Amino acid sequence: KTQVEQSPQSLVVRQGENCVLQCNYSVTPDNHLRWFKQDTGKGLVSLTVLVDQKDKTSNGRYSATLDKDAKHSTLHITATLLDDTATYICVVGDRGSALGRLHFGAGTQLIVIP
Amino acid sequence: EAAVTQSPRNKVAVTGGKVTLSCNQTNNHNNMYWYRQDTGHGLRLIHYSYGAGSTEKGDIPDGYKASRPSQENFSLILELATPSQTSVYFCASGVTGTANTEVFFGKGTRLTVV
Numbered sequence: 447k448t449q450v451e452q453s454p455q456s457l458v459v460r461q462g463e464n465c466v467l468q469c470n471y472s473v474t475p476d477n478h479l480r481w482f483k484q485d486t487g488k489g490l491v492s493l494t495v496l497v498d499q500k501d502k503t504s505n506g507r508y509s510a511t512l513d514k515d516a517k518h519s520t521l522h523i524t525a526t527l528l529d530d531t532a533t534y535i536c537v538v539g540d541r542g543s544a545l546g547r548l549h550f551g552a553g554t555q556l557i558v559i560p
Numbered sequence: 561e562a563a564v565t566q567s568p569r570n571k572v573a574v575t576g577g578k579v580t581l582s583c584n585q586t587n588n589h590n591n592m593y594w595y596r597q598d599t600g601h602g603l604r605l606i607h608y609s610y611g612a613g614s615t616e617k618g619d620i621p622d623g624y625k626a627s628r629p630s631q632e633n634f635s636l637i638l639e640l641a642t643p644s645q646t647s648v649y650f651c652a653s654g655v656t657g658t659a660n661t662e663v664f665f666g667k668g669t670r671l672t673v674v
Contacts (some may be wrong), residue, residue: 450602482665489564489650489665490603535602548663550595550602 449473450551452536458557459526467554469519469536479512481521482535484553489537493521526558563587566651566666566670579638581669583651587663591654594618596647597668603650609634629646641673656658 450471458463469479478497482490492507494503496519504512507524523530536551563586573579585592590611595603595618605618607626615626623645625637640643648670654663 450600480663487668489667490652491665503658527577547605548593548603552602553601 448552449549450536450538452534452554454554455552456555456557458559461526461528461558461560463526464522464524465526465556466524467521467534467536468555469521469551471517471519471536471538471549471551473517473536473538473540473549476514476517476538477520477541478539480537480539481508481510481519484533484535486532492533518533523556526556527538527557528560530556531558532556561579564651564653564664564666566669568669569667570670571670571672572612573584573641575642575653575673577641579641579645579671581636581649581651583634583666584632585634585638585651585653585664586632587653587664588631589653589655590631591663592628593632593652593654594624594636595650595652596620596635597650598647606636606649620621641671643673645671646673647671 453468469476480495481493484490494505494510501512509522512519533553533555535553538549567582575596576594593608594606597603609628617623648668650668651666
């Protein structure tokens with residue numbers, strides 16, 4: 447059973463618009479949650495990591511929230527650019543050490559058009 | 561800068577043939593991982609390693625072997641390749657024992673088994 451669900455599956459926005467990506471999970475325990483950006487044909491690049499029970503992070507035009515009680519995270523992208531076109535992947539880590547596993551969502555494909 | 565290098569980047573193999581995917585990291589990380597990525601699925605863990613000489617089975621190990629001869633190198637071996645193993649394979653390295661495990665990904669190897 448899929449333990450990390452992302453929505454929407456795909457999203458098209460115009461350059462300059464804001465967008466919000468959702469991640470719901472059932473992984474237990476949930477030590478941390480990380481958002482990755484994956485350009486087409488490339489590897490995964492970490493955008494941000496959330497750790498606390500209710501956490502918020504900000505990294506330039508990317509900001510994220512985590513609510514461990516609701517097992518829910520959001521990734522906000524402000525003033526989108528064409529280079530933001532990519533797949534965004536939500537990953538939940540179930541331990542803080544090497545004994546833990548990373549649980550991957552299938553990703554949200556974001557397309558930014560002029 | 562953290563670096564994970566995979567080779568080859570693209571590979572076409574014949575059914576029944578042997579395939580070796582190589583991964584090298586210069587991060588001095590203890591942990592290394594092999595994942596496969598298929599359309600509609602999150603990354604799935606095939607094998608991982610805690611350090612030189614160790615290999616552990618992930619969630620989908622059948623049909624794959626792994627080898628960790630040194631801290632820097634981690635190989636994925638398909639002894640008898642099958643078309644179902646056509647996929648994109650990602651190697652990653654990570655840090656042991658931190659509160660939120662850091663992980664860096666290679667750019668991927670696209671394997672086609674015909």
